Amino acid sequence: MQIDAAAGLRSAAPVESLAHLHPEAEPGSCLLELSRTAAESMAMPLAPGAVVAVGLRRLHVLPTPVSSFLLRAASSEGVERLRHAPLVAQLVGSTRANVYETIVAEEQPGASLRHAGVVVIEGGGRTPADIAALLVHGARRLLCVPPAGPLPRRMIIRCPDDALQAEAMGLVASLVRNIHAEATFVSVVRKQALPGERALALRHLLDTRAEVRASHGLDLRTELLEGEVTTQLQARMASAEPTLLILGIGGDRREIETLLEREAGWLFASGLRSPLLLAYSGR
Numbered sequence: 661m662q663i664d665a666a667a668g669l670r671s672a673a674p675v676e677s678l679a680h681l682h683p684e685a686e687p688g689s690c691l692l693e694l695s696r697t698a699a700e701s702m703a704m705p706l707a708p709g710a711v712v713a714v715g716l717r718r719l720h721v722l723p724t725p726v727s728s729f730l731l732r733a734a735s736s737e738g739v740e741r742l743r744h745a746p747l748v749a750q751l752v753g754s755t756r757a758n759v760y761e762t763i764v765a766e767e768q769p770g771a772s773l774r775h776a777g778v779v780v781i782e783g784g785g786r787t788p789a790d791i792a793a794l795l796v797h798g799a800r801r802l803l804c805v806p807p808a809g810p811l812p813r814r815m816i817i818r819c820p821d822d823a824l825q826a827e828a829m830g831l832v833a834s835l836v837r838n839i840h841a842e843a844t845f846v847s848v849v850r851k852q853a854l855p856g857e858r859a860l861a862l863r864h865l866l867d868t869r870a871e872v873r874a875s876h877g878l879d880l881r882t883e884l885l886e887g888e889v890t891t892q893l894q895a896r897m898a899s900a901e902p903t904l905l906i907l908g909i910g911g912d913r914r915e916i917e918t919l920l921e922r923e924a925g926w927l928f929a930s931g932l933r934s935p936l937l938l939a940y941s942g943r
Contacts, residue, residue: 726778728757728777729757729759730778732779732781734764735763736763738782741782742781743761745808751838757777778802779802780803781802781804782804783807783935786928786932788918788920788924788925791804792914795913795916799940800939800941801831802938804932804935804936806931806933806934811902812841813901814844814902814903815835815904815906816896817846818845818906820909822864827908829871832880835904836878844896845868845869845872846882846883846885847864848892866882890925897934904935907936907937
């Protein structure tokens with residue numbers, strides 16, 4: 661069924677992208693796939709070209725922060741590399757979200773980032789200072805992909821501050837629906853932690869798992885790590901399976917830069933050979 665553009669209904673999959681399947685569709689319109697029972701077909705026979713009214717009895721919407729992708733690079737070649745990166749291609753193909761692109765000098769973060777769903781950049785040669793600049797200029801969800809790398813099969817999620825979890829978990833839930841990867845939320849305590857500290861950390865993990873299941877329908881794995889954050893994250897990322905690191909982050913520019921250097925400095929030192937996704941919640 662085709663809905664005229666005058667109806668004001670918008671779709672994440674523009675009708676132009678489906679022209680090979682529905683050449684008769686008009687630009688600007690939306691397409692709906694409807695199924696009817698035999699009894700409904702007999703009660704109201706329809707033929708191609710018929711005009712009907714469409715109403716809704718029940719509506720269920722899955723909230724997602726992955727509303728669009730902005731591919732940001734310094735050249736058209738860089739944009740094309742981003743477009744064909746396995747992780748980006750999978751997400752775009754699965755979500756059918758709108759894809760925009762911009763070619764801009766890296767030292768110009770720009771206000772155009774403020775309304776982007778997920779900003780995608782190449783990870784090679786990035787520094788924590790580069791990332792911090794983009795975040796404070798509006799890139800609330802920033803995906804850094806390596807120049808070449810396979811599709812991740814694992815996700816490691818880390819939120820240094822409990823207040824940053826909501827933004828990160830909504831993003832994780834959307835990703836899990838669109839790439840087949842095992843998601844693990846990790847919490848880190850020091851080796852000298854008292855029994856009460858470990859118990860509190862375990863309780864927090866259980867609460868997080870229950871909340872994510874209730875809010876997003878996602879069965880999230882949790883793991884309590886002991887030791888230095890950098891060492892523990894690096895060990896988990898060293899798995900033979902391609903892994904995506906997701907960080908919930910907040911603060912001003914200097915605080916972001918400091919946190920990235922402290923917890924993921926090793927990742928930047930290696931040239932971001934693994935993908936990194938940041939969910940930014942402001943201050």
